[in-house]
Amino acid sequence: MGWRPLRLVLPLVAFALVFAAAGCGGGGSSGGGDNGGDMVFGTAADPVVLDGALVSDGESLRAIDQMFEGLVTLKPGTTEVVPALATSWKADPAGTSWTFNLREGVKFHDGTDFNAAAVCYNFDRWYNFKGPFQQQSATYYWQTVFGGFSDKKTPSLYKSCEAKDDKTVVINLTKPSASFLGALALTNFTIASPEALKEFDADKGSVDEETGFKPTGTYGTEHPTGTGPFKFVSWTRGDRLVMERNEDYWGDKAHIDKLIFRPIADNAARLQALQNGEIQGYDLVEPQDINTIKGDDSLQILDRPAFNVGYVTINQKVKPFDNLKVRQAVAAGLDRQSVVDNFYAGRGQLATQFMPPSLEGYADDVQEYTYDPAKAKQLLQQAGVQTPLKVDFWYPTDISRPYMPDPKRNFEAFAASLNKSGFQVVPHSAPWSPDYVGRVDEGTAGGLNLIGWTGDFGDPDNFIGTFFQQPTDQFGFENKELFGLLDRAERETDSAKRIDLYKEANREIMKFLPGVPYVNTEPALAFNSNIKGYVPSPVSLEQFSSVEIEGQ
Amino acid sequence: MLRFVVRRLLLLIPILLGLSVLVFVWIRALPGGPAEALLGERATPESIRQIEDQYGLNKPVYVQYWSYVSTVARGDLGTSVTTRRPVAEEIEQRFPATVELTIAAMIFAVSLGVPLGFIAAKKYGGPADHASLVVTLLGISMPIFFLAILLKYVFAVRLGLLPTVGRIDPLIDISHPTNFYTIDALLNGNLNAFWDVTKHLILPAIALGSIPLAIIARITRASVLDVQNEDYVRTARAKGLSPRVVDQRHIFRNALLPIVTIVGLQAGLLLSGAVLTETVFAFPGMGTWLVTAIKGRDFPVLQGGILFVSLIFVLINLLVDVAYAFINPRIRVS
Numbered sequence: 001m002g003w004r005p006l007r008l009v010l011p012l013v014a015f016a017l018v019f020a021a022a023g024c025g026g027g028g029s030s031g032g033g034d035n036g037g038d039m040v041f042g043t044a045a046d047p048v049v050l051d052g053a054l055v056s057d058g059e060s061l062r063a064i065d066q067m068f069e070g071l072v073t074l075k076p077g078t079t080e081v082v083p084a085l086a087t088s089w090k091a092d093p094a095g096t097s098w099t100f101n102l103r104e105g106v107k108f109h110d111g112t113d114f115n116a117a118a119v120c121y122n123f124d125r126w127y128n129f130k131g132p133f134q135q136q137s138a139t140y141y142w143q144t145v146f147g148g149f150s151d152k153k154t155p156s157l158y159k160s161c162e163a164k165d166d167k168t169v170v171i172n173l174t175k176p177s178a179s180f181l182g183a184l185a186l187t188n189f190t191i192a193s194p195e196a197l198k199e200f201d202a203d204k205g206s207v208d209e210e211t212g213f214k215p216t217g218t219y220g221t222e223h224p225t226g227t228g229p230f231k232f233v234s235w236t237r238g239d240r241l242v243m244e245r246n247e248d249y250w251g252d253k254a255h256i257d258k259l260i261f262r263p264i265a266d267n268a269a270r271l272q273a274l275q276n277g278e279i280q281g282y283d284l285v286e287p288q289d290i291n292t293i294k295g296d297d298s299l300q301i302l303d304r305p306a307f308n309v310g311y312v313t314i315n316q317k318v319k320p321f322d323n324l325k326v327r328q329a330v331a332a333g334l335d336r337q338s339v340v341d342n343f344y345a346g347r348g349q350l351a352t353q354f355m356p357p358s359l360e361g362y363a364d365d366v367q368e369y370t371y372d373p374a375k376a377k378q379l380l381q382q383a384g385v386q387t388p389l390k391v392d393f394w395y396p397t398d399i400s401r402p403y404m405p406d407p408k409r410n411f412e413a414f415a416a417s418l419n420k421s422g423f424q425v426v427p428h429s430a431p432w433s434p435d436y437v438g439r440v441d442e443g444t445a446g447g448l449n450l451i452g453w454t455g456d457f458g459d460p461d462n463f464i465g466t467f468f469q470q471p472t473d474q475f476g477f478e479n480k481e482l483f484g485l486l487d488r489a490e491r492e493t494d495s496a497k498r499i500d501l502y503k504e505a506n507r508e509i510m511k512f513l514p515g516v517p518y519v520n521t522e523p524a525l526a527f528n529s530n531i532k533g534y535v536p537s538p539v540s541l542e543q544f545s546s547v548e549i550e551g552q
Numbered sequence: 553m554l555r556f557v558v559r560r561l562l563l564l565i566p567i568l569l570g571l572s573v574l575v576f577v578w579i580r581a582l583p584g585g586p587a588e589a590l591l592g593e594r595a596t597p598e599s600i601r602q603i604e605d606q607y608g609l610n611k612p613v614y615v616q617y618w619s620y621v622s623t624v625a626r627g628d629l630g631t632s633v634t635t636r637r638p639v640a641e642e643i644e645q646r647f648p649a650t651v652e653l654t655i656a657a658m659i660f661a662v663s664l665g666v667p668l669g670f671i672a673a674k675k676y677g678g679p680a681d682h683a684s685l686v687v688t689l690l691g692i693s694m695p696i697f698f699l700a701i702l703l704k705y706v707f708a709v710r711l712g713l714l715p716t717v718g719r720i721d722p723l724i725d726i727s728h729p730t731n732f733y734t735i736d737a738l739l740n741g742n743l744n745a746f747w748d749v750t751k752h753l754i755l756p757a758i759a760l761g762s763i764p765l766a767i768i769a770r771i772t773r774a775s776v777l778d779v780q781n782e783d784y785v786r787t788a789r790a791k792g793l794s795p796r797v798v799d800q801r802h803i804f805r806n807a808l809l810p811i812v813t814i815v816g817l818q819a820g821l822l823l824s825g826a827v828l829t830e831t832v833f834a835f836p837g838m839g840t841w842l843v844t845a846i847k848g849r850d851f852p853v854l855q856g857g858i859l860f861v862s863l864i865f866v867l868i869n870l871l872v873d874v875a876y877a878f879i880n881p882r883i884r885v886s
Contacts, residue, residue, distance in 0.1 A: 040722050048635055132606055136599035214631045214638070237635075237645065238836030240722045260722045264834040265844075268701070273717045273834070276708045431583065438600075 036245070037549040038258040039531070042270045042282030046237050046263045051202060051220035052190045053126050054133070056140040058540065061187045062283075063241055063261060066544055067109070068190035068226030071100055071119070072181065076535040076543065077305070079359055079458025081182055085114065085191060085227065086169075095176030095493045096159075102167045106250045108193035109231045116163030121194040123161040123171065125203070133203070141188040144456065145180060176491040178498055182459035187541070196225035229254045229545035238263065254545040255533070274299065274526055280549070281527035281534070287345030287405070293526045300529050304536035305358040306520035309351050309463065310403035310452035312414070313440065313515045317476030318392075318447040325383035327513040330448065331369035332376035333421030336518035339413045343406055344521060351517040353506045354464050358538045361460035361489075361502025366510040376421035388424035392446030394439070399432035403452035403521055411450060443473035452519075458539050460502040461490050468509060475514045482508055553877060560870050567866060568859060572624075575858045576617050579851055585609055586633040586849045603633075609851075620855065629860075630852030634845075639856035642841065647860075648731035649719060650837035653829070654822040656757035661764035662815060668765075669772025670804075676777060684769060691766030700759040700832040707755060714755055717834035721748050760829040764818040771814045775807040782806070809879055816872030823868065824861045 047060035052068055055061065073084035086100040106114040126142050128150045133139060148154035157180065159172040173180065183189065197203075201217025219225075224232050229251070230243040241261040245254045262279055264270045270282045271289050275296070285293065285301065293299045314330060316322040321330075340348040349357075353366050380387050395411035404410060408429075415425040428446055430436045439445040456462050461469075469486040471478050485508060489501035525536060530550040536542060586603060604610045608619065623630065629639040672684040708716045715721070719733050726740040734753075737745035779785065780803060788798050827839035838861065845853035 038723060046635070135602045135606065137603060215636055236728065238649075239718065239720065242722075258723075262718065262722050263836075264717050265840065266831050266834060269717055269832055269834045272701075272704050272709060276704075276712070276716050278715055278717055278722075435583070 036254070036256040038260065039256045039281070039544070039547065039549060040260045040262055040279045041544070042264045042273055042279040043261045044263070044270075044284055045265060047241065047261075049215070049220035050224035050232070050235070052188050052192070053122075053129075053142070054138050054220065055188070056137075059261075059263070062540070062542070063243075064187050064190065064224070064226075065228075065541055066230040066243055066259060067224055067228045067232055068187070068192065069228050070184055070186070070190045071102075072184050074185045074458055074537065074539065074541055076546065077537055079182070079538060081185055081458075084185075085119075089181070091176075091178075091493045095178070095491060096173045098171045098173070098181075099164075100169050100171070102169060103250065104167055106227055107248060108196070108227055109225045109246060110193050110196050112193050112195045113166075114191065114227055115166040116169035117166075118194050119169045119191055120161035120163050121197075122189075122191050123158070125197065126189075127156070127158050129203075132205070139188075141183075141186055141456065144462075145183040145186070145189075176493065178493045178495070179459045179461040179465070179490050182461075183457055185541070186457045190226060190228075193225040196223055199223075229543070230259055233258070252545070255548045256544065259544050271526070274528070277528075280531055281525065283523075283525050283540075285524040285526045287347055287524075289526075290345070290347075290524055298529050300527050300531075302525045302527065302534060302536050304523045304525065304540070305538040306349060306356045306522045307358065307538035307540075308403040308452060308454040308521060309354055309356060309517050310401075310410075310450075310519040310521070311351070311354065311515045311517040313445070313449045313451055313474055314513070315443055315445070315447050315449075315474070315476045316514070317443055317473075320383065320385050320389070321447050322477070323383050323385075324513065325379045326385060326389070328369075329376040329379035329383070329422065330418070331513060331516045332372045332379060333418045333423055334414050334516055334518065335371040335417035336516070337371065338417075339410050340519050342413070343409050344519065345405075347524070348519045348521045351520045353510055354467060354515070354517050355460055355506065356455070356463075356520045356538065359455070359458065359460055359463065360499050361464075361506065363503040363506040366507050368510075369516070371417060373417070373421040376423075380422045387422040388419070389422060390424045390426060391418070391448055392428055393418070393425045394428045394430070394436070394445040394449035396432040396436040396450065397429050399436075401452055402454060402523060403519060404450060407450055414450075440474055443476055455539060460505075461486075464502070464505055464509060465490055468505075468514060477514060479512060479514075482512060553874075556877070557870070557874060560873070564863070564866055568863060571862050572621070572855070572859055573617065575855055576620065577613065579846075579849070579854050580613060580616075582846075582849065586851060624856075624859075629856035632845075632853045633850045634848050634853075639852050642853070643838075643857065643860055645731055646836060646838050646841050649733075649835060650823060650826070650839070652719075652732055652734060652753065653756055653760060653826065653835060653837060654819055656753040657761035657822055657826075658764065658815065658819050660757045660761035661768055661818070665765045665768030666772050666811065669769040669774075670776055672769070672773040673776035673780065681773075684773070688766035688769045691762040694762065695828075696759055696762065696826075697828045697832050699762055700755070700829055703755045703759055704832070715752050716755070719749060719752050719835065720745065721752075724748055756826075756829050756833045756835055759832070760822065760826045764815075764822070767818065768811065768814060772807065772811050775810045776803060779803050779807045805879075809876060812875055812879060813872055816868055816875065820865045820868035820872075823864050 043059050043062065045059050047063045048055050048057055049060060050064055052064045069084045071084060071086040072081050074080060075082045085103055085106065087103050089098060089100045091098050102116060102119070108114055126139070129139060130151065134149055136143060146157040148156035155174070157173050157175065157177055159174045162170045164170055197219055200219035200223040202219035204217040205215040221235065229246050229249045231246045233242040233244050235241045243259045245257055247253065264273055267284070267286045267289070270279070273279045274282055290301055293301050312334065314321050314327050320326045337350055340350050352368055353363065355362055377387060380389060393411070393415060395407045397408070399407065411427070415427060418425050430439060436445070440449055440451050453463065465486050467475070468482055469490070470483060482505070485501065485505050489498055489505055492498040492501055527534060531547060532550055533546040533548045534542065535546060608616055631638055632642060635642070668684050668687070672681040675681050704716045707714045724745050726736055726742055726745050728736045729739055730736055733749040734746060737749050785798060785802055788802050824838065826837065827843050829835065830837045830839040838857065842854065842857050845857065
């Protein structure tokens with residue numbers, strides 16, 4: 001009888017069971033530390049690098065937000081600019097010279113002083129980026145806000161920085177811009193310790209023909225040094241990013257002792273980790289998991305205010321869409337409400353303009369359009385076009401975007417409603433990457449196409465300025481009044497006047513109808529019920545320093 | 553024997569060269585490149601061109617290939633486009649994770665599969681045999697990710713016995729001299745960490761090992777059945793040897809050959825990365841790394857990673873053949 005193998009196996013199995021029993025409890029404990037407790041947060045991926053100037057991915061920004069601060073920041077949960085490292089600021093009458101009064105007594109995590117020289121060091125560092133650092137994949141936000149660099153290959157909004165004295169710094173621009181203030185709240189313009197940047201070779205790297213850019217310094221991977229409420233402790237990729245409370249912080253100190261970011265790519269795995277207590281919160285909750293989480297008393301859902309817009313582009317280079325009545329017919333022929341109600345798992349709101357409601361400059365009194373097939377047909381008749389009007393309508397495949405979780409379903413519903421409204425839709429599709437976005441940009445995606453936008457920073461310029469301040473191939477029109485209006489709004493330094501100008505722009509846009517916006521969506525975060533004080537922000541600028549673990 | 557091994561090692565060179573050409577050409581046949589993947593909606597023709605220039609992607613394929621080969625010959629596997637880290641460094645971190653998971657899964661598969669197959673063969677045709685058939689069929693047919701989610705739900709979420717994600721509790725701090733977390737824990741003298749790392753390996757090992765378990769059990773059963781009916785076994789029994797001695801000295805040893813081959817091949821397969829298991833358990837191994845690289849069109853990672861995995865697989869095959877020669881003296885002579 002061959003019992004020998006069994007004799008080996010039984011002890012092994014018993015051993016294994018003892019392991020499992022001995023280490024009872026799968027979750028991570030949240031004890032330890034002085035008093036606030038430790039918190040583990042589930043992220044979707046590792047950050048790329050912890051240097052604000054060189055990143056644009058959400059996870060890098062999230063981590064950097066906890067350790068770094070800029071001259072200004074946003075009031076939690078809003079897009080309102082408030083003081084941070086600068087206590088007050090003023091622009092000169094020309095609007096090109098901005099003077100900032102800096103907060104005193106602030107130190108970087110390495111003990112060096114924060115002052116005007118440090119601010120200028122940072123700005124000049126960004127302005128002087130060369131070579132691979134000038135690529136969009138590295139410095140997207142500098143280029144979006146300021147344009148070019150010191151080599152003057154493209155014009156730059158930035159001119160220079162002067163440290164008048166330790167606590168006064170002046171930033172000179174090449175032309176007036178008021179959106180630059182809101183942009184300064186971006187994580188990419190947070191101030192790092194010049195000593196650390198130098199000591200750890202933040203800008204060193206080699207460019208290899210064969211293998212591309214190789215960073216060689218350790219600043220962004222081992223020594224990120226800011227002024228924020230959390231300090232860097234350690235980073236093991238694929239495992240954890242550990243930060244601890246900055247005891248020398250100038251403002252309200254963080255409550256929790258250690259903050260740990262844990263990358264878990266799979267959405268279902270993140271949810272199970274939360275249910276099992278291995279993490280105490282996570283971002284990017286899938287719509288289908290929201291009810292599960294809401295139904296669990298030990299968990300909670302927090303809503304992030306909408307900061308995106310899904311819309312239908314109307315390309316006016318494609319006739320007869322250059323005719324306003326035809327565009328109005330499109331607006332009347334799209335059943336937007338039912339798409340929003342049915343395909344967004346309750347997380348969508350009908351959009352009335354090309355900006356989300358949380359953004360200043362949003363106008364409550366824009367012209368609104370409702371689904372009315374009869375009216376659409378009437379408008380087409382008035383425009384003098386043959387019905388049914390053939391239209392090439394494009395949508396992307398192989399993709400899910402926050403403002404468009406299922407492009408095909410949106411498309412099918414829209415096509416059906418258009419077909420009832422005097423149109424004849426010819427469907428076209430292409431994979432999102434690489435073809436679709438390129439086509440939309442170049443204006444070769446038919447007369448109508450489905451696309452959207454998630455805002456980068458809390459300024460209306462980032463939405464309607466990006467879309468409509470200059471002629472584009474995507475929308476194919478020249479409207480000098482609208483361009484001029486948006487130019488004026490971008491440059492207006494008086495914030496009340498600026499908001500009014502943007503409201504007017506929104507009214508104009510919805511009369512001119514270069515496209516039809518239809519949805520804003522609210523992303524969701526999930527936490528343990530005992531996590532208090534987390535304030536979701538429309539631009540995902542969220543501080544863990546205000547978080548408290550109840551019962552600690 | 554030595555000549556045999558040397559000859560096989562020399563064969564590695566043309567194999568790897570051929571593979572590198574295949575990988576190189578194939579990934580460039582995929583639509584889109586790292587630029588579009590990195591930039592998404594913000595990709596403009598200009599930004600795409602910038603990245604292509606930087607990585608030399610708009611040069612002819614044979615020029616790119618030659619640059620690549622000369623760089624690898626210098627020992628440089630390139631830099632990841634998405635993380636900007638050397639590919640070699642990422643392998644250094646990811647591969648030990650995959651090895652640990654593979655070893656754990658194989659321990660599970662072998663320690664249960666061999667006895668299961670052995671018993672099924674000894675009790676041929678009986679209820680034990682049929683039961684083992686059912687178990688093995690279940691193992692092969694159930695999708696790994698489904699089994700994984702089920703295991704997590706039962707043992708973690710409901711029973712709270714085991715963790716669901718990662719390799720170690722985020723609040724346990726140890727240094728990582730080897731990146732094999734079990735060894736690292738022992739080197740740190742931290743037994744609590746060692747238990748914790750082991751706990752994190754249990755569920756993924758069961759999920760991943762379910763298929764090898766089924767295969768090993770079936771092969772063991774077939775092999776034992778084969779050997780049982782050989783003449784020399786009948787002779788041994790006729791000589792009066794006890795059943796246990798017959799089992800150990802004659803049946804088991806001779807049945808071992810196909811089992812060793814299968815175990816080796818299964819291990820080789822697992823070492824190429826268990827994508828489904830790693831995804832569900834957020835286990836940072838080679839599998840998720842390579843799949844993410846495909847989606848992100850990270851050419852350097854795909855080139856370096858696939859080449860590395862192929863090298864490992866070929867070496868494992870060589871090891872299996874050498875082990876085979878050791879176990880079976882007749883093969884050594886030829």
